[in-house]
Amino acid sequence: MNYSKKETSKKQKALRSKKKKVGKKLGVIFLKAFLVCMIAVVVVVGCAGIGIIKGVIDNAPDITSESVIPKGYKSTVYDSEGNKMQELIASGTNRTMVTIDQIPKHVQNAFIAIEDERFYEHNGIDIQGIARAGVTFVTSGFNKMQGASTITQQLLKNNVFTDWMEEETLGDKISRKIQEQYLAICLEQKYSKEWILENYLNTINLGGGTRGVQVAARYYFGKDVSELTLAESTLIAGITKNPTKYNPLKHPDKSLERQQLVLNAMLKQELISEEEYEAAKAENVLGNLITSSADRGVPVFSWFEDALLTQIVEDLMEKYGYDESQAWDLLYSGGLTIHSTQDSRLQDICEEQAIYSEHYTENANNILTFAKK
Numbered sequence: 001m002n003y004s005k006k007e008t009s010k011k012q013k014a015l016r017s018k019k020k021k022v023g024k025k026l027g028v029i030f031l032k033a034f035l036v037c038m039i040a041v042v043v044v045v046g047c048a049g050i051g052i053i054k055g056v057i058d059n060a061p062d063i064t065s066e067s068v069i070p071k072g073y074k075s076t077v078y079d080s081e082g083n084k085m086q087e088l089i090a091s092g093t094n095r096t097m098v099t100i101d102q103i104p105k106h107v108q109n110a111f112i113a114i115e116d117e118r119f120y121e122h123n124g125i126d127i128q129g130i131a132r133a134g135v136t137f138v139t140s141g142f143n144k145m146q147g148a149s150t151i152t153q154q155l156l157k158n159n160v161f162t163d164w165m166e167e168e169t170l171g172d173k174i175s176r177k178i179q180e181q182y183l184a185i186c187l188e189q190k191y192s193k194e195w196i197l198e199n200y201l202n203t204i205n206l207g208g209g210t211r212g213v214q215v216a217a218r219y220y221f222g223k224d225v226s227e228l229t230l231a232e233s234t235l236i237a238g239i240t241k242n243p244t245k246y247n248p249l250k251h252p253d254k255s256l257e258r259q260q261l262v263l264n265a266m267l268k269q270e271l272i273s274e275e276e277y278e279a280a281k282a283e284n285v286l287g288n289l290i291t292s293s294a295d296r297g298v299p300v301f302s303w304f305e306d307a308l309l310t311q312i313v314e315d316l317m318e319k320y321g322y323d324e325s326q327a328w329d330l331l332y333s334g335g336l337t338i339h340s341t342q343d344s345r346l347q348d349i350c351e352e353q354a355i356y357s358e359h360y361t362e363n364a365n366n367i368l369t370f371a372k373k
Helices: 003-056 103-114 127-139 151-159 168-191 193-201 214-220 230-239 252-268 274-282 303-320 326-334 346-354 362-372
Strands: 075-078 084-088 337-339
Touching: 003 168, 075 326, 084 303, 103 151, 103 193, 103 230, 103 252, 151 168, 151 193, 168 193, 214 230, 230 252, 230 274, 252 274, 303 326
Parallel strands: 075 337
Antiparallel strands: 075 084
8 A cells, every 4th residue: 555645645635625525515405404494484484474364354344335334423403494403413423424426526636635645546455655654664763654544444444443443452453454454455346436435535533523524614614515615625634634633723833734735745646736736825724714613503402402302312212112322322323304393583582581580589580590600
């Protein structure tokens, strides 16, 4: 055998080369095994995620046209001559339904521009809006959240997922959001954009206890929604984001700033012309507001009305089988039209005479004075 220095060196090099090759092979095998494991983990997690999402979707509530349309309407009492005497309003029912044809296009477009600019393009969810909101959330260090809900989703949130304010965990919110998006797609497959927009505009909270654009128009400007100017429409549309913060009667400056954003959005989306934009900006819209309850025609209950309502509740219980709670609920949120026998002129005379002090003894006058206080 040759044990020369040169030959030994050759053998050592060959051995080292062989070790390197073995090491490389082991490295490749390990890398392949790691990649296979990672792919398996991704597949398992993905399948689990799909299963969880499917479970959430399977538990989504069933929706029909009845479950989506706004619920609860104020009832109205009229006297014998058809004059409005009183409105009976429970919480969340101060609403007067109007059809989409009764809502001017500039009112519709004001809400679309600020709430859902791709309303007529998406299928219920706005992928572009969701992506934008996601990027903003990440780039802000998970501190700033932007809304990406479409008008269709907002309609579902207000009328189907009515307990969303009671969500306690992030998981609850995510589950509701997944169901909301799924049902939004389903809803748009069943109903037209016009139907969805009509019900949305009759549902939304617009501050001051109002629900829907018709009552908001009457409350803020003393006119029907069909009569609103562009400036007035954009002021009302701006309230939607935060009905307390942007209530023009309580926070006129903030409301006006928000209105400007709506006008800017409408101009950018070419929903109004430059001339219309400038005219709306120049209008003293805050000066158009009705600032007193008396000017809104808010009536005070009379003794006759108190007795009338009690009689109606008793009739509902006796003739139609309602219990007392159901009868009062129907009276204040069933959208009833009640025609009474009251002659308002005679009623006014009776009430004036009832408080005329000369008709009473001294003791009765003392009681009457105390009652007035």
